[in-house]
Amino acid sequence: MGRQFGTQLEREGVTLDSVSAEPVDRHEEMLQFARDCEPFVEMHAPELLRELRGIADYTDVDPQAVKSIPLALNADPGCSLVAISPDHTESDAPLFGRNHDFYPSFRDYSKLFYTSPKDGLASVGCAHNFVGRLDGINEAGLAIGFSGVPTDEYAPGFMWPLAVRTVLDTCHTVSEAASWLEQLPHAQNVNFLVTDATGNIALVEASPTAVNTIRPDDGFVRATNQFTSESMQRHQPSARVPADCPRFQRLGEWFRARHTPLGLDDLQTVMGESETGVCWRTDDHEGNDPRCTIWSWTMEVGSGTALLARDSPAETDYVPITVPDSSG
Secondary structure: OHHHHHHHHHHHOOOHHHHOOOOOOOOHHHHHHHHHHHHHHHHHOHHHHHHHHHHHHHHOOOHHHHHHHHHOOOOOOOOEEEEEOHHHEOOOOOEEEEEEEEOHHHHHHOEEEEEOOOOOOOEEEEEOOOOOOOEEEEOOOOEEEEEEOOOOOOOOOEOHHHHHHHHHHHOOOHHHHHHHHHOOOEOOOEEEEEEOOOOOEEEEEEOOOOEEEEOOOOOEEEEOOOOOOHHHHOOOOOOOOHHHOHHHHHHHHHHHOOOOOEOHHHHHHHHHOOOOOOOOOHHHOOOOOOOEEEEEEEEEOOOOEEEEEOOOOOOOOOEEEOOOOOOO
16 A cells, blocks of 8 residues: 555655655654564554554655654644544434644645455545544544543653554454553553444543543543543543633533433534634644644444534534445
């Protein structure tokens, strides 16, 4: 697939550097960190390294520089995640939502990928760079997304976009995804929310030194930019707890206030509203490149229905996205 990506760049007349959110000309510190991480990727997802080598070969860019972009990211997005079991939905399908909160300048690098690995599961998902994914859903009906958690010290290991991509490529169920994420050596703090077509939900909280999985009793999970469990909060550099995050609180209030089963319209309202929901508008923050919501997913997992707002959902409509189908 690396050569296919290189072919597409050639067909569109663009360079790898022009579509990469991270510069191809990397500092030695980042190159060295990528070298330190590479053995872990070789052990747990060697096919991704082969894909990166294919991109390097086709684009004639230094292979180590190409590998360093997804292996040694220098970014910490925000993001809001939510999943609701079929017990609480009008369609009897689980609901999954994710807002990607990051710098508006990264809109130019945001991409929607359809991926069909030869020996894996087809999927659709978004990313800023190549090979890794930040969210998505695969043909087995497994949805996954991440939210960043502040990290004090990075450690050689697996970066979250490569973890999300590998789950999409290889996992059919929440149990498979959680088991794989639990044994993975993680390079930084991160939350992974996974939901499958049967309605199983898990929030995997990961750090370089510990991993914890939360499986809800009430069919509802949300995550923002801190660890939810007390046992994991000592692994983040700040004393921030869920009660400190307005987006975390709003998602909980929205779920508790329901009077009828929830549908996609309800989910899109809470993901797309800035006053009562969790959408960050550009004008909510100061600075030349303030963080805001730059895309948003809402899905009925397992039903084949996924809708994507390709910019802020407060300003852009959700549109249907084709979900790969295992039947054909």
